[in-house]
Amino acid sequence: MANQRVKFTFPAALVPQPIIYNLGQRFNLVTNIRRADVREEMGWVILELEGDDQEIRQGVAWVKSVGVRVDPISGDVIEG
Amino acid sequence: MAPFVTCLRCRECAREYPVEPLNVCDFCFGPLETAYDYEAIARATSRRRIANGPLTIWRYRDLLPVDAENAIDIHAGFTPLIKANNLGRVLGLDNLYLKNDSVNPSFSFKDRVVSVAATKALEFGFDTLSCASTGNLACAVGAHAARAGMRSVVFMPADLEAGKIIGAAIYGSTLVAVQGGYDEVNRLCSEIADSYRWAFVNINMRPFYAEGSKTLGLEVAEQLGWRFPDHAIVPVASGALLSKIWKGFNEMVSVGLMEGPVPTRMHAAQARGCSPVVDAFNAGEEMVMPVRPNSVAKSLAIGNPADGIYAIRAMTSSGGGAHGVHEEEVAQGMKLLAETEGIFTETAGGVVISALKGLTERGAIGRDELTVAYITGNGLKTQEVVGDVVHPLAIRPNMREFEEALHGLSPSAR
Ligand SMILES: Cc1ncc(COP(=O)(O)O)c(C=O)c1O
Ligand SMILES: [Zn+2]
Numbered sequence: 001m002a003n004q005r006v007k008f009t010f011p012a013a014l015v016p017q018p019i020i021y022n023l024g025q026r027f028n029l030v031t032n033i034r035r036a037d038v039r040e041e042m043g044w045v046i047l048e049l050e051g052d053d054q055e056i057r058q059g060v061a062w063v064k065s066v067g068v069r070v071d072p073i074s075g076d077v078i079e080g
Numbered sequence: 081m082a083p084f085v086t087c088l089r090c091r092e093c094a095r096e097y098p099v100e101p102l103n104v105c106d107f108c109f110g111p112l113e114t115a116y117d118y119e120a121i122a123r124a125t126s127r128r129r130i131a132n133g134p135l136t137i138w139r140y141r142d143l144l145p146v147d148a149e150n151a152i153d154i155h156a157g158f159t160p161l162i163k164a165n166n167l168g169r170v171l172g173l174d175n176l177y178l179k180n181d182s183v184n185p186s187f188s189f190k191d192r193v194v195s196v197a198a199t200k201a202l203e204f205g206f207d208t209l210s211c212a213s214t215g216n217l218a219c220a221v222g223a224h225a226a227r228a229g230m231r232s233v234v235f236m237p238a239d240l241e242a243g244k245i246i247g248a249a250i251y252g253s254t255l256v257a258v259q260g261g262y263d264e265v266n267r268l269c270s271e272i273a274d275s276y277r278w279a280f281v282n283i284n285m286r287p288f289y290a291e292g293s294k295t296l297g298l299e300v301a302e303q304l305g306w307r308f309p310d311h312a313i314v315p316v317a318s319g320a321l322l323s324k325i326w327k328g329f330n331e332m333v334s335v336g337l338m339e340g341p342v343p344t345r346m347h348a349a350q351a352r353g354c355s356p357v358v359d360a361f362n363a364g365e366e367m368v369m370p371v372r373p374n375s376v377a378k379s380l381a382i383g384n385p386a387d388g389i390y391a392i393r394a395m396t397s398s399g400g401g402a403h404g405v406h407e408e409e410v411a412q413g414m415k416l417l418a419e420t421e422g423i424f425t426e427t428a429g430g431v432v433i434s435a436l437k438g439l440t441e442r443g444a445i446g447r448d449e450l451t452v453a454y455i456t457g458n459g460l461k462t463q464e465v466v467g468d469v470v471h472p473l474a475i476r477p478n479m480r481e482f483e484e485a486l487h488g489l490s491p492s493a494r
Pocket of ligand 1: 079080188189190216217315316317318319320321322379380426428429456457458
């Protein structure tokens with residue numbers, strides 16, 4: 001078992017879709033939401049993913065492939 | 081020991097944590113910040129005590145979260161605050177000042193934050209100082225690690241300006257040039273930070289590190305003769321600098337060094353190739369939409385700013401503003417500053433000068449208002465951007481050729 005903390009940012013078109021639900025179902029992950037701000041024009045969700053290491057990786061890749069931006073929870077680690 | 085720090089506190093849910101190398105709240109995953117006992121500081125500190133302190137950021141030790149007696153000190157801070165009459169004349173500002181932080185030991189304001197982070201890292205017993213950086217931060221980490229006798233490992237995207245790569249490597253840092261975009265550097269460094277017991281200045285040291293930026297607020301108020309400016313123009317990448325200058329001003333009131341409320345309007349400067357904070361603010365949003373950076377101002381090219389929301393809150397509560405400059409205005413701003421005031425700044429400073437111009441033209445800054453523009457990095461690090469200023473008069477060594485060449489110049493340049 002592994003876990004990963006991530007921030008998903010959704011563009012307007014994806015806000016109504018059950019992406020986090022599907023992520024949990026398709027990749028057998030426990031999705032544990034800690035903070036979120038979701039509006040009509042965009043939304044972000046900070047959550048923890050728990051499950052098999054491989055499946056977390058595949059799940060995150062799938063989320064990206066449908067158009068969600070995936071980032072570390074504390075914003076960019078790289079700085080000026 | 082830092083006598084006045086009480087705990088780390090979550091900026092989102094206010095849960096408290098012990099003073100340890102932590103940066104994220106376990107409960108809500110929000111960022112942690114150092115909390116102080118302001119009443120105790122108020123009893124201990126005074127203008128006189130500060131004025132008698134060293135000519136570095138360590139004169140503000142009472143408001144820094146580390147034991148200043150063991151500071152890793154290469155003289156960061158107490159940089160010049162200059163009245164800019166020439167530039168002011170060009171822009172139509174009678175009361176313009178420049179905070180010239182490009183003359184810090186490793187040539188950017190990052191020496192302030194890293195001096196604090198390195199001090200804390202040694203206090204915690206770390207032997208390796210690390211960061212992921214587009215340049216300036218890596219230089220500051222290398223320099224302070226050298227002074228502290230620590231090892232340093234700095235991660236950089238492979239495509240940076242030569243001045244910044246050499247400026248970091250010279251200190252003996254292990255330099256890791258990561259191929260690929262910022263996304264890859266981000267992902268890799270998050271993973272490394274999780275698996276190695278190193279002090280990553282802007283990850284596990286972040287609550288302490290970021291406090292160093294407050295000194296750019298404290299110092300300006302002191303140098304103005306214990307006065308707050310009406311406007312501050314600040315370059316924004318992660319947003320920490322802007323929000324901490326604001327915090328510094330407000331803490332001066334909290335500890336009785338100044339009377340409140342703080343009148344300063346905080347303005348953000350970014351280049352359009354990466355302006356998520358400016359765009360969110362100008363759209364009336366607090367939520368910062370991450371972007372893919374593509375800007376000549378590499379030191380400000382952070383697409384998903386960690387403290388973007390806190391910068392926006394500071395801008396909003398101070399009645400400030402935001403200006404995104406066109407990419408070609410970056411070099412124009414650098415040249416304008418150099419030609420009028422004799423200060424050679426890097427791209428971030430070019431962004432600030434052009435944003436100052438834009439804000440003034442928009443009427444956001446009044447002619448008589450006391451305005452401070454923060455110049456945070458040195459031009460020698462980003463020479464590539466202004467290479468077109470060089471067109472020497474090439475002559476053979478005789479008077480006739482010299483005079484011919486001189487007469488060939490336009491009247492203003494003669
Ligand atoms: C020269 C310069 N100015 C300003 C900034 C912005 O600082 P912050 O990331 O705290 O917003 C940076 C780096 O990030 C920088 O290198
Ligand atoms: Zn919290």
